[in-house]
Amino acid sequence: MRKILLVIAIGLLTINAVFAQVKVGDSAPDFKLINTNYTSVALSDYNSEEGVILIFTCNHCPYAKFYEERINKLHQTYAPKAYPVIAINPNDSVQYKTDAFSHMVKKGYGFPYLLDNKGIFKAYGATKTPHVFLLHKADDGFKVAYIGAIDDSPQDENQVKTKYLEDAIAALKQGKEVNPSLTKAIGCSIKPFK
């Protein structure tokens, strides 16, 4: 009996220690979260789209601020092409005051900006803001097609050489392999609701 308990305890420790992140090709975890217009938005509401640009982002982080305008433009460009943006703020406003819901409402984005008070970022394995997960609709639901950065120049849009996210969407639309399907970017650690 003691041995069995020990095995279970070790199992739990391992689960805790490993930071699970969805991988490219995995099913996208569903969510239903409150939007800034006080309605709920679920991933399953988007089943008629080809895909979704899911971005964990926030108000306070300078890197998130660098990308605000670019995210607006992404939605304007890709919503009509069946890849709309959904933004999710995973931060607790006790930790970051300007990440409070009232400040999210003030942004007035043209796409849903959802408050993650359910820890959905953990299901995706998002670690920071901004952190992009490009989802592609398959017959059996949304799959993760790309994880990482929007482009290669956070601080200066004029210096962008590679638009990783847009390249990934273009590849999906052409039925090609997404490459790279994983990129790295600097961002602010997520401070979630306790």
Place this chain on the structure above:
Amino acid sequence: MPEITTADLLNRVQSNEDTIYVVNFWATWCHPCIEELPVFSSDRLQQWTKPTKVLLVSLDFKSQKDKQLLPFIRDKKVSHEVMLLDEGNPNEWIDKIDKNWSGAIPATIIYHQDKTVFHEGELDIDGLVEMINRIN
């Protein structure tokens, strides 16, 4: 304040000397980084016979070096060596530090001779001591 590339940093820390290098990636705009900073000044980092050297690698924006970073170091009396990272595309340099780093800061990597231990996210002093014990 020196501006360094990842190559400069790796050159500095990957030596055969006895020193244990504790490298922390932080920025003045990063709240958890600021909360974490006192950990690197703990007396408990002096418990090993080998010397420990803390390097604070700032990811502050160059444009804010004079306005933000230098005053912070002066006002908070930061005694560790601070350097400003001078790099371009994050997707190219983050992996050079550690393949397991997603890019969130704070992040800490410890170098001792040819060994490294990496941690992404805020550390408390127990966590930092445990990392050093693993490499020492």
